Amino acid sequence: MDEFDVVVVGAGPVGLFLACELGLAGCAxxxxxREAELGxxxxxxxLGMRGLFATSAEAFYxxxxxxxxLKATGVPDDSGENSEGDGxxxxxxxxxxAGMEPDPADIDLAALPFRLPSPAPDAxxxxxxxxxxxxxxxxxxxxxxxxRGASVSALTQDENGVVVRAGDxxxxxxxxxxxxxxxxxxxxxxxxxxxGTEPQFTGYxxxxxxxxxxxxxxxxxxRTQTGTYVRMFADGQIGxxxxxxxxxxxxxPPTREHLQAVLRRVSGTDVTLTEVQLASSFTDRAKQATTYxxxxxxxxxxxxxxxxxxxxxGLNTGLGDAMNLGWKLAATVHGTxxxxxxxxxxxxxxPIGARVLDWSRAQVEVMRPSPHTRAVQAxxxxxxxxxxxxxxxxxxxxxxxxxxxxxSEHPLIGCSAPDFRLxxxxxLGDLMRDGHGVxxxxxxxxxxxxxVTGWADRIRYVAGPVRNGLGFGAVLIRPDGIVAWAGDRxxxxxxxxxxxxxxxxxxxx
Ligand SMILES: Cc1cc2nc3c(=O)[nH]c(=O)nc-3n(C[C@H](O)[C@H](O)[C@H](O)COP(=O)(O)OP(=O)(O)OC[C@H]3O[C@@H](n4cnc5c(N)ncnc54)[C@H](O)[C@@H]3O)c2cc1C
Numbered sequence: 422m423d424e425f426d427v428v429v430v431g432a433g434p435v436g437l438f439l440a441c442e443l444g445l446a447g448c449a450x451x452x453x454x455r456e457a458e459l460g461x462x463x464x465x466x467x468l469g470m471r472g473l474f475a476t477s478a479e480a481f482y483x484x485x486x487x488x489x490x491l492k493a494t495g496v497p498d499d500s501g502e503n504s505e506g507d508g509x510x511x512x513x514x515x516x517x518x519a520g521m522e523p524d525p526a527d528i529d530l531a532a533l534p535f536r537l538p539s540p541a542p543d544a545x546x547x548x549x550x551x552x553x554x555x556x557x558x559x560x561x562x563x564x565x566x567x568x569r570g571a572s573v574s575a576l577t578q579d580e581n582g583v584v585v586r587a588g589d590x591x592x593x594x595x596x597x598x599x600x601x602x603x604x605x606x607x608x609x610x611x612x613x614x615x616x617g618t619e620p621q622f623t624g625y626x627x628x629x630x631x632x633x634x635x636x637x638x639x640x641x642x643x644r645t646q647t648g649t650y651v652r653m654f655a656d657g658q659i660g661x662x663x664x665x666x667x668x669x670x671x672x673x674p675p676t677r678e679h680l681q682a683v684l685r686r687v688s689g690t691d692v693t694l695t696e697v698q699l700a701s702s703f704t705d706r707a708k709q710a711t712t713y714x715x716x717x718x719x720x721x722x723x724x725x726x727x728x729x730x731x732x733x734x735g736l737n738t739g740l741g742d743a744m745n746l747g748w749k750l751a752a753t754v755h756g757t758x759x760x761x762x763x764x765x766x767x768x769x770x771x772p773i774g775a776r777v778l779d780w781s782r783a784q785v786e787v788m789r790p791s792p793h794t795r796a797v798q799a800x801x802x803x804x805x806x807x808x809x810x811x812x813x814x815x816x817x818x819x820x821x822x823x824x825x826x827x828x829s830e831h832p833l834i835g836c837s838a839p840d841f842r843l844x845x846x847x848x849l850g851d852l853m854r855d856g857h858g859v860x861x862x863x864x865x866x867x868x869x870x871x872x873v874t875g876w877a878d879r880i881r882y883v884a885g886p887v888r889n890g891l892g893f894g895a896v897l898i899r900p901d902g903i904v905a906w907a908g909d910r911x912x913x914x915x916x917x918x919x920x921x922x923x924x925x926x927x928x929x930x
Pocket of ligand 1 (some may be wrong): 601
């Protein structure tokens with residue numbers, strides 16, 4: 422039987438990102454993927470297009486993969502130019518709440534805490550296939566093995582390790598991470614509790630030929646007395662919400678006749694679908710694993726939390742899980758993790774997942790086709806048109822309001838680090854490519870130089886004058902880009918050493 426440090430189940434974006442993190446940290450990693458090939462029609466343009474917000478773009482930037490991702494999506498890579506100045510510019514998209522979009526120009530950039538210009542865009546669109554292609558290539562460079570056409574069907578664990586079965590093969594690992602999507606086999610096999618709320622609607626996404634598209638509304642999101650339909654990126658690409666309590670979903674395949682009947686009902690027209698090339702249904706069932714770890718088995722991405730795609734947050738949340746878990750699991754594998762480090766994964770990410778579930782539930786509630794809901798929508802639309810409203814929605818959707826509770830009142834601790842830039846041009850993002858922690862010391866006497874030596878194998882130390890230090894004298898940044906400690910212009914060395922030991926374990930003596 423083959424043996425690995427970690428078996429990741431599922432080569433979707435979350436599983437692949439996590440595998441890259443573990444490979445970067447020198448772990449022996451195997452990814453088992455059910456599908457034999459990349460490039461499913463559900464994962465390429467147009468149906469596979471997904472919105473990626475700042476936290477995800479930042480994760481790719483910090484691992485040196487942003488250029489490859491922009492190239493794979495066909496977006497011109499002007500990220501360097503965009504981040505040259507010292508000023509912040511409005512994001513290209515501000516996201517939406519229940520289809521109501523704030524104007525990006527209304528966002529109060531000064532109200533977004535601790536931001537500096539960065540090559541990572543605030544928002545971009547990429548296909549799942551592009552994301553997976555970039556990550557698969559990187560994983561291969563890092564020595565990660567990916568076995569496709571391997572569907573995991575059994576799992577047993579004891580205190581020493583885990584064995585998973587895929588087809589006729591068994592694989593042994595010290596740890597297994599289920600990144601196998603919303604219907605996760607790993608979650609079920611390992612006995613995780615998965616709790617939440619039942620659906621209100623069946624949603625449809627389909628690529629069709631419409632005989633008389635002029636009968637439909639010309640806007641992207643169309644609300645009627647009977648439901649909502651969305652005209653998406655491509656001609657004939659439609660999305661629909663039918664408030665049937667989720668009754669249709671998974672009972673039968675959505676045929677042309679059924680889709681046409683639903684579209685007629687939710688649009689209030691007699692529109693005709695002549696052909697359906699691809700179609701699938703989903704619901705707004707919103708559930709979350711009560712813990713992300715059971716012994717030696719962990720969950721990340723849709724395997725850990727499901728909700729309606731409204732607001733486009735599943736992928737962004739899953740990539741955040743992977744970034745948070747990767748370095749903690751690697752340190753655990755290598756035996757350098759301080760006590761309890763791995764359990765901070767659930768502690769930090771579960772509240773984020775719960776918040777995303779509630780954000781999507783709130784959107785479902787204001788999309789019901791009823792006069793009362795339409796009245797509430799009108800109020801929310803007015804609020805989103807204000808500066809505070811636009812800023813609030815952008816912070817929620819982009820993840821820029823995420824701050825983990827790391828037990829400190831300091832407002833920067835627990836936030837994603839701003840992309841500090843030294844006078845010599847070095848950027849924080851560029852210093853994070855090897856997946857180590859980073860200490861930036863902006864003080865003239867380089868006061869933390871002596872303190873950091875015990876962690877030199879885990880924390881990179883960089884000193885020098887900073888262009889805009891936002892008033893800080895030094896910061897300690899975890900490998901996932903989260904600020905673990907921040908000091909003023911006369912940093913407290915003992916406090917720094919306590920924080921380094923807390924996150925990175927004992928110093929070498
Ligand atoms: C219509 C729609 C639009 C969306 N838009 C957005 C958006 O704009 N922004 C956003 O952030 N999110 C969006 N999402 C959500 C996003 O697509 C998911 O959250 C994301 O794909 C989850 O990634 P994942 O890697 O966790 O799971 P998945 O992408 O589901 O990948 C799981 C992988 O595991 C494999 N697998 C499954 N079972 C097994 C098994 N037993 N053994 C081995 N392998 C297995 C699967 O084949 C798959 O490759 C949208 C979703 C939908 C449906």
